[in-house]
Amino acid sequence: MLRALYTSASGMKAQELQIDNTANNLANVNTTGFKRSHMDFADLLYTTLKQPGTNESAGQTTPTGLQIGSGVRAVGTAKVFTPGTMEQTGSALDVAIEGDGFFKVLLPNGESRYTRAGSFRIDGTGQMVNTDGHLLADGITVQDGINLTKISIGSDGTVTGVTEGTPTAVTQLGQIQLYRFLNPAGLSSEGSNLYAATAASGAEVAGVPGQTGLGSLRQGFLEGSNVEVVTELISLISAQRAYEINSRAIRAGDEMLSTSADIVR
Amino acid sequence: MINGIYSAATAMQRATERHELIAQNLAQVNMPGYRRLTMRQQTFEASLSQADQQLLRHNSLGTSVAQQTNDFTQGPMERTDSPLDFALNGDGFFVVEAQGQQLYTRNGTFQIDAAGQLVTADGVPVMGENGPLTMPPDFTPSMLQVGADGTASVNGVQIGKLKVVSFPDPHVLSQRGVTLFAAPSGVAPSVSTATVSQGTRERSNVQPVTELVDMISAVRTQEAAQRAMSTISQAIQNYTRQ
Secondary structure, eight states, X not given: OHHHHHHHHHHHHHHHHHHHHHHHHHHTTTSTTOOOEEEXXXXXXXXXXXXXXXXXXXXXXXXXXXXXXXXXXXXXXXXXXXXXXXXXXXXXXXXXXXXXXXXXXXXXXXXXXXXXXXXXXXOTTSBEEETTOOEETTOOBOOTTBOGGGOEEOTTSEEXXXXXXXXXXXXXXXXXXXXXXXXXXXXXXXXXXXXXXXXXXXXXXXXXXXXXXXXXXXXXXXXXXXXXXXXXXXXXXXXXXXXXXHHHHXXXXXXXXXXXXXXXX | OHHHHHHHHHHHHHHHHHHHHHHHHHHTTXXXXXXXXXXXXXXXXXXSOHHXXXXXXXXXXXEEEEEEEEOOOOOOEEEOOXXXXXXXXXXXXXXXXXXXXXXXXXXXXXXXXXXXXXXXXXXXXXXXXXXXXBOOTTOOGGGEEEOTTOEEEXXXXXXXXXXXXXXXXXXXXXXXXXXXXXXXXXXXXXXXOOEEEETEEEOOOOOHHHHHHHHHHHHHHHHHHHHHHHHHHHHHHHHHHO
């Protein structure tokens, strides 16, 4: 019976994690490029009380045995990389990825991170950076005299700028590449919309946007979060109720223990 | 009369076992592909051989657990649109291979591991008709298309077919872990007619109402047995004090 209490407790813990995860998804319903995550629950080992197929008595064997599990365990949260909604912003340096792939940015210490939030800026030295100031790994620099509002980013990632003057000249500024992974759900979430490659995700594969299955770029758009409020609310309700039901099971177990304790007065 | 005490004790024991089972079912109420456990009880004598039964003809010894089986009715379907979520419509199981043993599951929330293999959430490879399904190197999950018959293709190129099997009587399967099942030796799976639906997961078939009603019944059965036991105990006390 005590085992039942622990089983129910593990059920409650799992629902707590589920609620934490849903809360995080809901909090990021308006975060650019945010990908919702979902919980994966794994199998826990069973305590075998009676092995299936053991001898019961005089040649009879038990057909199925008696095994009682000890609850639920979360193995992890997996990001769901379905596309978010496209929002038009009109800003020349906002780029959304239509399809698969990530932008690669460099941290100050030189490590690579990947992101789908394509909201870029130009820093003091003319380099293209993300909203946190991390450099875009493709090294795109805007020289003096180029009108920022006239930078154009093609669907294949080519960045061109227009120099003011008569006549105006068109300059190639660089090429944005996209990166993808065999198992994007295995990427580790590093906060600030950044992901890091892990052994589970596999190594990055670079490519030109729009080719070999990579998405194409859309200038002037941002990818919204892929969190669907209705789905999250439903999962919140179901987690909350499951939590409640498991707590009832604990109360019932407690009542049964107390009944047993009453045998001897 | 003393026998009665033992009978009541077995009834209390069974009631707590039923509660344990219900707690287990309720803990898994949100686990995809979980099949609820049910327990059948029998009189204690029925679990004995013929000869033993003869000896105990005039006594009633309470109850014992006859069988613990899974209820294989299909659970409700939930649309997730994740390309790696699969559900089976109809009788059938996905086949996975853990430590050289084939196991069966209806929990189709799969993933891709770093080697490109289709695996379960625990990392156990999912079997196709010709061994594990391996994705080509430049793969991302959104490229995977799986048809109703289980044919898996990446960008239109067929890479294999999910193995889906069924058993004439799935109740012979024994549970391994939570959503995995093993077949007893000598029972071979047959081809299933179930259809595969991508982007869907099958929820647990635990119905909280049923479980809660069962739980109330287990609690009260245990209480009643305990009352019976104290009544007998009191009767013995009265008798010995006369």
